[in-house]
Amino acid sequence: MVEWPRWVRLRNDNHAGRFSVRDSRRNDYIEKARRLNIGRKNDKTEHVMASREQRFLGRKIPGALQVTKAEGSFIFDDRGRKYIDFVMGWCVGNFGWGNEVLTNAAAEFDGPDYVFPGHSYGPWTELAELLASISPGKLMKSFRATGGSEAVDIALQAAMVHTGRQKFLSLEGSYHGNAIGGLSVADSKNRQQCRNLLPHCYKVELPLDNEALERIDKFLKTEEFAAFIMEPISVNLGVLIPEMEFMTELAKLCRRYGTLLIMDEVATGFGRTGTLFASERYHLEPDIMCIAKAVTGGLGGLGATITTAAVARSMEENGSYYSTYGWHPRSVHVAIATIHYITTHQKQLLGIVNEMSEYFRSRLSQLRFKGVANHSIAGMAIGLELDTDDYASDIQAKCQRNGLLITAEGSTLLLLPSLNIDQAIAKQGLDILERCI
Numbered sequence: 001m002v003e004w005p006r007w008v009r010l011r012n013d014n015h016a017g018r019f020s021v022r023d024s025r026r027n028d029y030i031e032k033a034r035r036l037n038i039g040r041k042n043d044k045t046e047h048v049m050a051s052r053e054q055r056f057l058g059r060k061i062p063g064a065l066q067v068t069k070a071e072g073s074f075i076f077d078d079r080g081r082k083y084i085d086f087v088m089g090w091c092v093g094n095f096g097w098g099n100e101v102l103t104n105a106a107a108e109f110d111g112p113d114y115v116f117p118g119h120s121y122g123p124w125t126e127l128a129e130l131l132a133s134i135s136p137g138k139l140m141k142s143f144r145a146t147g148g149s150e151a152v153d154i155a156l157q158a159a160m161v162h163t164g165r166q167k168f169l170s171l172e173g174s175y176h177g178n179a180i181g182g183l184s185v186a187d188s189k190n191r192q193q194c195r196n197l198l199p200h201c202y203k204v205e206l207p208l209d210n211e212a213l214e215r216i217d218k219f220l221k222t223e224e225f226a227a228f229i230m231e232p233i234s235v236n237l238g239v240l241i242p243e244m245e246f247m248t249e250l251a252k253l254c255r256r257y258g259t260l261l262i263m264d265e266v267a268t269g270f271g272r273t274g275t276l277f278a279s280e281r282y283h284l285e286p287d288i289m290c291i292a293k294a295v296t297g298g299l300g301g302l303g304a305t306i307t308t309a310a311v312a313r314s315m316e317e318n319g320s321y322y323s324t325y326g327w328h329p330r331s332v333h334v335a336i337a338t339i340h341y342i343t344t345h346q347k348q349l350l351g352i353v354n355e356m357s358e359y360f361r362s363r364l365s366q367l368r369f370k371g372v373a374n375h376s377i378a379g380m381a382i383g384l385e386l387d388t389d390d391y392a393s394d395i396q397a398k399c400q401r402n403g404l405l406i407t408a409e410g411s412t413l414l415l416l417p418s419l420n421i422d423q424a425i426a427k428q429g430l431d432i433l434e435r436c437i
């Protein structure tokens with residue numbers, strides 16, 4: 001989809017391929033786009049295309065695609081070129097683009113345009129109950145968010161309210177979204193750019209070994225820490241898979257010292273690492289879990305902060321949270337369909353994930369990269385640590401030119417294919433990767 005300048009964000013009626021705003025307003029926008037020379041009119045569809053000169057802000061990716069279509073494990077650009085997608089919106093499109101069940105749910109939605117956060121809405125209860133039923137441990141109640149960053153922010157607020165404490169502990173170099181809360185508990189380098197992040201955020205340096213546990217023990221025994229937050233398997237740290245002993249001991253330390261354990265499953269949730277949630281791999285019972293991304297397969301913005309009854313009670317008594325667009329009815333409808341889809345196909349889907357994961361592992365171990373290449377694979381979260389940042393970004397660019405989308409984060413290549421990818425397509429993608437290394 002074209003990303004529109006804010007003022008040209010018209011509601012495009014997908015089925016008719018026409019704008020649904022009234023003609024006069026539409027023409028005003030088109031005229032304004034022409035006058036400011038930031039758009040061009042395509043005579044056939046009357047779309048005001050975003051110009052090559054980018055006016056929206058955000059992540060800058062050299063050679064970014066103008067995406068026009070997404071189907072299964074493929075992305076198409078404005079020149080009609082087809083790419084195998086090993087990014088899938090970075091853990092959003094877990095079930096393939098255009099997944100019939102999800103697109104049908106989105107198309108058939110006929111609920112209200114919007115529900116005010118102070119009103120009640122049956123499907124909110126239904127979704128919250130479904131989330132509680134699939135979440136690990138005693139997670140029971142959901143706060144309604146629009147996405148992952150907001151879900152993390154709510155988690156941090158809830159931890160402070162519940163414990164009455166203000167310190168946080170997390171992994172050095174981690175990523176927990178783009179809001180101030182998430183930036184504060186993530187990579188310390190964020191402080192160089194943003195000088196006024198939250199105070200009292202402490203980081204544990206990798207590796208996650210016994211020494212790290214000793215450092216965590218020292219921090220937590222002060223009983224000043226509201227929460228420890230991490231991804232159970234850190235996709236953002238190149239698919240870092242902690243040892244079982246580390247996670248078990250970490251959970252024990254948190255319990256012992258009254259620090260809440262927050263699992264950020266925004267990326268790992270919904271089957272990405274081979275179990276429904278990565279917390280399950282470690283038999284964790286987090287106090288709070290954050291989810292977003294794949295919960296709608298890309299068909300709506302939605303996040304959730306799922307807490308134990310005790311944490312929710314504290315928020316009800318002493319906290320407050322609402323979000324104007326948190327759990328928009330249309331997104332909720334798709335999220336409910338997603339959860340039904342994943343629970344009814346769980347065995348089959350996770351079976352494919354684990355089978356394909358082995359396929360990727362065996363192919364990747366045969367590739368001859370320049371220098372050292374360590375891979376780390378959990379389900380369909382695949383990290384390849386290379387020697388240099390330049391080498392990783394060269395491979396990524398070369399793959400894109402040859403029809404394969406992967407991401408490069410520093411010296412790490414990340415492959416995040418759809419969970420139900422066909423082996424023949426996976427093979428084609430890996431063949432391209434092999435030619436580009």
Ligand SMILES: Cc1ncc(COP(=O)(O)O)c(C=O)c1O
Pocket residue numbers: 090147148149150152175176177178182231236264265266267292293
């Ligand atoms: C672990 C983790 N937490 C939070 C976020 C933020 O989610 P969002 O981009 O939906 O705000 C991300 C996004 O990549 C993430 O990977």
